[in-house]
Amino acid sequence: MASNTRGGGSTPFRSATCHATATVHHVPYTYRCETCAVTAPRRTTAPDAKADRREHRAAAHYGLAPDGDAVLETPGWVSTVLRAAAGGIAEYARKTAQKPRPREAPPEHWRQAVLLLAVGAGAILLLGMLVRAVTGT
Numbered sequence: 001m002a003s004n005t006r007g008g009g010s011t012p013f014r015s016a017t018c019h020a021t022a023t024v025h026h027v028p029y030t031y032r033c034e035t036c037a038v039t040a041p042r043r044t045t046a047p048d049a050k051a052d053r054r055e056h057r058a059a060a061h062y063g064l065a066p067d068g069d070a071v072l073e074t075p076g077w078v079s080t081v082l083r084a085a086a087g088g089i090a091e092y093a094r095k096t097a098q099k100p101r102p103r104e105a106p107p108e109h110w111r112q113a114v115l116l117l118a119v120g121a122g123a124i125l126l127l128g129m130l131v132r133a134v135t136g137t
């Protein structure tokens with residue numbers, strides 16, 4: 001514990017940077033351009049992948065940002081699954097947006113419920129009249 005604050009031989013600044021980058025090492029960063037269907041080599045840090053993006057945009061897109069280019073922070077298969085899921089959700093949203101539910105005509109079961117309610121109310125009224133006639137009040 002005490003040796004950590006003293007540095008233990010190496011400079012504390014260097015050990016701090018090693019520790020900071022060690023947590024990032026597990027997640028590779030790759031720059032992907034869907035428009036050109038190209039993927040840059042994996043980078044260990046996000047700034048490296050963003051440098052790839054900057055270079056590709058400058059070289060292939062005149063410095064502009066193409067649609068669907070991104071710095072991916074996850075391994076290949078995970079991002080593929082996520083992209084497929086996102087595509088599926090987008091597809092579902094588009095389908096539901098294209099088919100708005102008809103609201104002007106009430107559905108069949110709703111009409112039946114109203115009919116049942118009317119019949120029930122009539123039966124209760126009739127029963128009440130009957131009871132009154134029998135009891136003589």
Ligand SMILES: [Zn+2]
Nearest residue numbers: 033035036060
């Ligand atoms: Zn491109």
